[in-house]
Amino acid sequence: MNEMTDPTVIGQRTPRVDGEYKLTGRAGYTGELHVEDMLYGYPVPATIAHGVLTSLDVDAARGMPGVVDILHHRRVPKLYRSPNSMGHGDQVSEIRLPFEDERIHYHGQYVALVVAETFDQARAAAHAVVARYRQEDDARPSLLLTDAEGDLLEEEGDSRGDPDAAFERAAVTLDETYCIEAESHLQMEMHATLAEWRGKRLIVHESTQGVVYQRNALARTFDLPQEDVEVISHYIGSGFGNKLFMWPHAIATAAAAQLVGRPVKTVLPRQQDMLTAGNRPASRQRIRLGAERDGTLTSIRHDSTTETSTVDRYVDSCGGATPSAYACDNVAISQRILPVNHGTPCPMRAPGEVSGVYALEAAIDELAIALAMDPVELRLHNYAQHDPQSGLPWSSKQLDKCLRSAADRFGWSQRDPGIGAMRDGDEIIGYGMASATWSAGRQPCEARVELRADGSVFAACGTQDIGTGTYTIVAQTAAELTGVPVERVDVKLGESSLPAGPLSGGSMTTATTLPAVAAAVRDAVDALKEIVTKPEGAFAGVDPDALQVRDGGLASEDKHISFAELLAMHDVASVNGKGQAAPGGEQEEYSFRSFGAHFVEVRWDPGISRLRVSRVVSSIDVGRAINPLAARNQVEGAIVMGIGMGILEKLEYDPRDARLMNSNASDYRVAVHADMPEVVDVELLDYPDFRFNEFGARGIGEIGLTGVGPAIANAVHHATGKRFRTLPITVDKLVEALG
Amino acid sequence: MSVASSNNNVADPAMIDFYLNGKRRQCADIPPDCSMLELLRGPLGHTGTKEGCASGDCGACTVAIGEPTADGSLNYHTVNACITPAHQAQGAHLVTVEGLSRGDALHPAQAAMVECHASQCGFCTPGIVMSLFVLHETQRTRPAPFTQQRLESALGGNLCRCTGYRPIRDAALQMADQPDTHPTWADDPSLPGAVASLCRDVMGRTEGASPGHYTIPRSLEALRELKRERPEARLVAGATDLWLETTQQLKPLDDLIDVSRVEELNRVEAHPEGWWVGAAVTYSRLAPLLDAEFPAFGRLLHRFASMQIRNRGTLGGNVANASPIGDCPPVLLALDARLLLDGPDGERDMPIDAFFLDYKQTALKANEFIRGIFLPRSEARQLKVWKLSKRREDDISAVLAAFAWRLEDGVMRDVRLAFGGMAAIPLRVPAAEAALEGQKPDEAAFAEAKRALRRELSPMSDVRGSAEYRLVAASNLLERLRLSLDMIPTDNGMEVMLDAYAH
Structure with a gap:
């Protein structure tokens, strides 16, 4: 492996290459696109959550100005369910096809799609479609409003040792249940599809985190050769997981375009986006811990239940991080899912693990109090020097340094552990902390690079930039390896016809894409070397291996010629390189995981039960940050999203009929500017993980969110003395518990 | 809908004539319920401005509107284009993200x-x-x-x-x-004058429009006449609530009278006994008066919606809308505000506590409108306003309490205890007021007032708070008042720490 030990562009604070497009309004998101003869789609959402569509009267709407067609369960082209396989890259978000039958499974399920000449006409006609329902009265509104256990998933369970026996023998035990309410991604850009048929070819513009997956899934759904489908996504207004896999609106839109023979664009209105395009499911997790008096953990059991819909089986695996978290001989995890009458849940930033880390890290805090130990000390006492689940060494683990560094910067040693012991005027100050963790994965990936006669470098990969900065780090990589300045690198992403790239998910994009781009750069450079070392070449007679890449050209001893000059001299427009990269044998030798620590200060005014997160100090180790500016901001953004999870965000389903009551940006509260803590101090440790890849980089999109929720809950306990075991901790709960 | 950029001066009431990023634009046949965002992204093809919610909550659609000032310049303020009527661009200078840079040089x-x-x-x-x-x-x-x-x-x-x-x-x-x-357009020294001239010119064009149109009267007399002809037409000022009917409930709004340019409704007049505030005065324009004369009310505005909303929303709209969770009505109730109602049949004055009848039902007759709100002056009166919402900024109240009183020889007089979020209408609680009237602000009197609250109020449970939460919170705010009276010297009664109470 070519370890990149002393980079000059990688690791630098490089401004985003797409910044100017976004700042001037020129970045073309799917909703902006317009093609000739295009129609507008507007879905008609079910107004009940559980029952049957008994009649659908579309006649009045069909006759309204501009209306071209209306799709529904009796008028829809032949569609096929996708095999829904991760392995074959055709996973979808909801396996049920739109308009399959009259059954209503959740509030907002599409009962029709109006297609009209203008957006206003489609919207007006959608309002005029008359649907009648027979509502059934046994709707299930939420996991947290029922005692139902759900279905046990054997394949999700794991264990080592004998945690039951160890728990029975333990000197100190804890047995508590932790819950998190369902959350909405509330990504700023709603889902959007523009579908166009050109003969038998289907071209779809989609705001997606996976152009290749959606291409494959559409091919299966419409029974087309994969080559006849193209999915394009150049700009994405974030996704946080709910744009990973295809949703029914995309199928409905492509079906409509097929039916009417014209392009159709559908942009989901915010309400429908929140109802039908994913959520983080509510979770209920029972944690049982056993420990010796000195704090040594002897038993960990983590039993989780999460919601799914009645039309698909989404699993939000909460316990994934638990077996590797602490050096404990006896550990077991289990996972259940419970169908509820919601739109199908889907991954949301750090899916599963962020919930699991909340439960485990809150429980560890409770155990620390029971043992009268400092919670940081308890964590260090049970520090896992190697991965206790796989038995393999960590490729690189710096959690101890994260804990100590963040504690120092936070001033943890100043903490008075007494409940409510720290005051500032009317406010009681609470300190809390928790560890953060996220698995480090990578996927196979291909890329293509061209060195061009105009002096520029072109790099292409069928992944996409969802806002995290993938365009920029691909440009940095090509710049690093060619010496051509970042501004002369053209990057093309977000097209399924490009060399197959990964989903933008699981914090894997950086570690997956950059090695493939690097391989493609080297391949292109080799192609150039071959040309220039031929007998008539500029470096005739020079051993290709002795030619160095330097400052945007090739060099041998004191002779340096730029790529542009070389290509011109040889009358070649460009040289091409292909690259491939995939995880390899290192996976058998090491465990790969990122770690970090969050320390949180809350301020609680008991007079009015107001709770604020006033300070967050974090240390995160993700190996090397390719772009420290972008990387640090991933963590800062995640922390503020974690404040939402801790004290604000909750999807509220009507307990009577499972209808979603707050499907808008007003009643679903995310953190706003004024909720930003006075201090957010994020440190990224710099320990390049070359066992993982030549760049030494693991991913950073998700880890920052893990641990924020429990750190807040632990701080609230320190301030108030009340252990809130359901997130979010809203003011009404504080009032109810504390007056 | 169609777009032209010529300067042809047709008196078409459905034509919107304005400047966009320094260029005159004329858009014909724009329906009354078209939003500024739909106008920009649709017929004008300016897609830089985004829709994130279509409810004025996220700000992705923020644009700047420049209006001519008396000194001959343009004064810019932000609005949420998603819930601003397209027709309110009439005679203004609209600036969007596409209009900021100067060639390749960024703003x-x-x-x-x-x-x-x-x-x-x-x-x-x-x-x-x-x-x-x-x-x-x-x-x-x-x-x-x-x-x-x-x-x-x-x-x-x-x-x-x-x-x-x-x-x-x-x-x-x-x-x-x-x-x-x-921006390049800022080079043109004649732009403010041109906008001002267009503004004067276009305003009169739509007064005679028939139902099915967006009508913008300039004078009280014209507004009265329109309400005589079209009593069923909906009135729109800032549109910050009304527009949700079309974007969220998909209902058409096809007959609208815009009161925002009626000269008489845009005045703030000082009188010896108080101030008449025109119903179309926006919160942003009202803020200096409130800060100077009613600091507690002024502080409320910091926690009242967002800047974009405050720039368009009006006191008159908040009252006429009669939402049980509107933020201003309880304050106006506590201040003994009066309303001047007007219409083709004449004007009438009424105390605000006679205005709210039932959920979203008011004393306004079909052909009437609110002309002004009178805020009485009182040197001795003290006022506290406390807003409880789940989020500190940009959120709707679960409970809003406005308390007014004066202290006379150590006892409370003219006690007004008003609440939002506690019933189907914003209301005072006379039984609780009676418990404090003429009493020293001691524990016994407040205990009786709190009992009265429990007796008289039965709030509902919804996403903003449960009935029990609301009762506990309302009662605790009374306790808060008692404690603050204990602590704050009586000559400093206007001091309000609203931002400490908003969550």
């Missing part, structure tokens, strides 16, 4: 955002840039320090789900360090 608001990495996915970015643009313009004309409160106010109406806001705040602070690049 300081844009350059600072790039520099600070303040744009990740970029979808909230155009709105944030426009909020920063107006902040920058304001700073250019009226320099003042960027305090935390000012930045929260300028940016509080712009959600961002990626960055955690820190880089955006850094960009705001860093704008001043960027080269002061002006």
Whole structure:
């Protein structure tokens, strides 16, 4: 492996290459696109959550100005369910096809799609479609409003040792249940599809985190050769997981375009986006811990239940991080899912693990109090020097340094552990902390690079930039390896016809894409070397291996010629390189995981039960940050999203009929500017993980969110003395518990 | 709908005639319920401005509207284009994200955002840039320090789900360090005059319009006449609530009378006994009076919606809307405000506590409108306003309490205890007031007042709070009042720490 030990562009604070497009309004998101003869789609959402569509009267709407067609369960082209396989890259978000039958499974399920000449006409006609329902009265509104256990998933369970026996023998035990309410991604850009048929070819513009997956899934759904489908996504207004896999609106839109023979664009209105395009499911997790008096953990059991819909089986695996978290001989995890009458849940930033880390890290805090130990000390006492689940060494683990560094910067040693012991005027100050963790994965990936006669470098990969900065780090990589300045690198992403790239998910994009781009750069450079070392070449007679890449050209001893000059001299427009990269044998030798620590200060005014997160100090180790500016901001953004999870965000389903009551940006509260803590101090440790890849980089999109929720809950306990075991901790709960 | 950019001066009531990024635009056949955002993204093809919610909550659609001022310049303010009627662009200068740069040179608001990495996915970015643009313009004309409160106010109406806001705040602070690049259109010294002239010119065009149109009267007399002809027409001022009917409930709004340009409804008049505030005066324009004369009310505005909403919303709209969770009606109830109702059959004056009849039902007759709100002056009166919401900024009240009283020889007089969020209408609680009237502010009197609250009020449970939460909170706010009376010297009764109570 070519370890990149002393980079000059990688690791630098490089401004985003797409910044100017976004700042001037020129970045073309799917909703902006317009093609000739295009129609507008507007879905008609079910107004009940559980029952049957008994009649659908579309006649009045069909006759309204501009209306071209209306799709529904009796008028829809032949569609096929996708095999829904991760392995074959055709996973979808909801396996049920739109308009399959009259059954209503959740509030907002599409009962029709109006297609009209203008957006206003489609919207007006959608309002005029008359649907009648027979509502059934046994709707299930939420996991947290029922005692139902759900279905046990054997394949999700794991264990080592004998945690039951160890728990029975333990000197100190804890047995508590932790819950998190369902959350909405509330990504700023709603889902959007523009579908166009050109003969038998289907071209779809989609705001997606996976152009290749959606291409494959559409091919299966419409029974087309994969080559006849193209999915394009150049700009994405974030996704946080709910744009990973295809949703029914995309199928409905492509079906409509097929039916009417014209392009159709559908942009989901915010309400429908929140109802039908994913959520983080509510979770209920029972944690049982056993420990010796000195704090040594002897038993960990983590039993989780999460919601799914009645039309698909989404699993939000909460316990994934638990077996590797602490050096404990006896550990077991289990996972259940419970169908509820919601739109199908889907991954949301750090899916599963962020919930699991909340439960485990809150429980560890409770155990620390029971043992009268400092919670940081308890964590260090049970520090896992190697991965206790796989038995393999960590490729690189710096959690101890994260804990100590963040504690120092936070001033943890100043903490008075007494409940409510720290005051500032009317406010009681609470300190809390928790560890953060996220698995480090990578996927196979291909890329293509061209060195061009105009002096520029072109790099292409069928992944996409969802806002995290993938365009920029691909440009940095090509710049690093060619010496051509970042501004002369053209990057093309977000097209399924490009060399197959990964989903933008699981914090894997950086570690997956950059090695493939690097391989493609080297391949292109080799192609150039071959040309220039031929007998008539500029470096005739020079051993290709002795030619160095330097400052945007090739060099041998004191002779340096730029790529542009070389290509011109040889009358070649460009040289091409292909690259491939995939995880390899290192996976058998090491465990790969990122770690970090969050320390949180809350301020609680008991007079009015107001709770604020006033300070967050974090240390995160993700190996090397390719772009420290972008990387640090991933963590800062995640922390503020974690404040939402801790004290604000909750999807509220009507307990009577499972209808979603707050499907808008007003009643679903995310953190706003004024909720930003006075201090957010994020440190990224710099320990390049070359066992993982030549760049030494693991991913950073998700880890920052893990641990924020429990750190807040632990701080609230320190301030108030009340252990809130359901997130979010809203003011009404504080009032109810504390007056 | 069609778009022309010629200067042909046709008196077509469905024509919107305005300047967009320095260029005159005329858009014909725009339906009454078209929003400014739909106009921009549709017929005008300006897709830089984004839709994130279509309910005025996220700020992705923020644009700047420049209106002519008396001194011959243009004064810019931010609005949420998604819930602003397209017809309100009439005679104004609309500035969008496409109109800020000067060729390749970015405006300081844009350059600072790039520099600070303040744009990740970029979808909230155009709105944030426009909020920063107006902040920058304001700073250019009226320099003042960027305090935390000012930045929260300028940016509080712009959600961002990626960055955690820190880089955006850094960009705001860093704008001043960027080269002061002006948009190309700012080179044209005649633009403010041209906008002012167009504004005068277009205003009269739509007064005679028939039902099915968007009508913009300029005078009280014209408004009366329109209400005589079209009593069923909906009135629109800031549209910050009304427009949700079309964007959220998909209902058509096809007959609208816009009161925002009626001269008589835009005045604030001082009288010896108090102030008459025209019903179409926006919160932003009202703020200086409230800050000076009713500081507790003024502080409420900091926690009242977002800057974009305060720039368009009106006191008259908040009253006429009669929402049980509107923020201003309880304050007006506590202040003994009066309303002047007007219409083709004449005007009438009424105390505000006779105005709210039942859920969204008011004493307004079909052909009447609110002309003004009278805020009585009282040197001795003390006022406290406390808003409880789940989020500190940009949120709807669960409970809003407004308490007014005066102390006379150690006893409370003229006690007014008003609440929002506690019933189907905003209301006073006379039984609780009676428990305090003429009493010393002691525990016994307040205990009786709190018992009265429990007896008289039966709030509902909804997403903003349970009935029990609301009762406990309302009662606790009375206790808060008692404790604050214990602590605060009586000559300092106007002191209100509203921001400490808003959550």
